[in-house]
Amino acid sequence: MIVKDINIIGGGPAGLYAAFYAGMRDLNVRIIETQKTLGGKVHFYPEKLIWDVGGIPGIRGAKFIDQMIEQGLTFNPEVITNQKISKFKQTDGGLFVATSESGEQYLSKRIIVATGGGIFNPKKLPLQYNVKFEETNLHHHIYHLKDFKNKNVVIVGGGNSAIDWANDLIGVAKEVHLIHRNDTFKAHEYNARKLKESSVKIHTHTLVKELVPNSAGTSVQSIRVRNSQSDQDYFLELDELLVNIGFDNELNFHHDPSLKFKLKDDYYIEGSSIAQTSVKGVYAIGDILEFEGKVRLIAGAYNDAANAVNQIKLSLDPDAEEKARVSSHNNRFDKKNQEKKD
Structure with missing residues (x-):
């Protein structure tokens, strides 16, 4: 079983940006998504214009999904779709194992929960x-x-x-x-x-x-x-x-009871502004995360994602820089920048 640095549970805006930013930090990740496609709840409004993402004025949901996916897959993360994680727990060796409803298991050193507000099924x-x-x-x-x-x-x-x-x-x-x-x-x-x-x-x-x-x-x-x-x-x-x-909201955050999460309203994970949860090694980003001053916008989810990845990088490599270098100075983009010029 291949062990990844991070299992990202959820392939919406938060999870996709986390995968991208993890690539900037030279971390290998696996995205596990319940639905058959990536993009999250933006699929509910593909024709609507989204105005509140920084630097992107008035983009339709469908196009935004395409661009999120393109960016999220920049560093070739493993992508698993149509797999609902029924639970995850920590092993005696300190790794985390995420188990799907079909029994598939995925090992990682750290977990990012990016499941949003649940699975919304139309009534x-x-x-x-x-x-x-x-x-x-x-x-x-x-x-x-x-x-x-x-x-x-x-x-x-x-x-x-x-x-x-x-x-x-x-x-x-x-x-x-x-x-x-x-x-x-x-x-x-x-x-x-x-x-x-x-x-x-x-x-x-x-x-x-x-x-x-x-x-x-x-x-x-x-x-x-x-x-x-x-x-x-x-x-x-x-x-x-x-x-x-309307919609029926099916909760999609499940874990082993031995993992003592602080929860709000029996669902949302209480954490910090840098995406840490009460369980060491598990981070939460996007709508699933609750903390004082939380911004429930796609832009806020991106900030959560960067914070979570930075904390994970430092926990795995204490000598690493605190944050990723910006893309204009990040050598991980050298080859891609050349491809764009060509």
């Missing part, structure tokens, strides 16, 4: 329907607005995401309907007002009662809805159905 309609619909025209996210161009779209939901998508589809889709179970929207006031002043057809006090398949049974052709005030049913024809009624 599904409480109906019986063919799961193949989710492979055709029943969606829980929008990845590309252009896929909905000139189509009749029905959105189910009344929160920020549902209303954002409805507003974003104005002028893209041929027609947009919004189905909501009451008449109060849990969204930012500006976005709710924009929605009500738009061409979106809003159906309040309305519940989806049935998904009607097409003749082949492979996609949704229409939905049967019921107005809870009038108790009347009616049908809406559609090309695309977007269900955005």
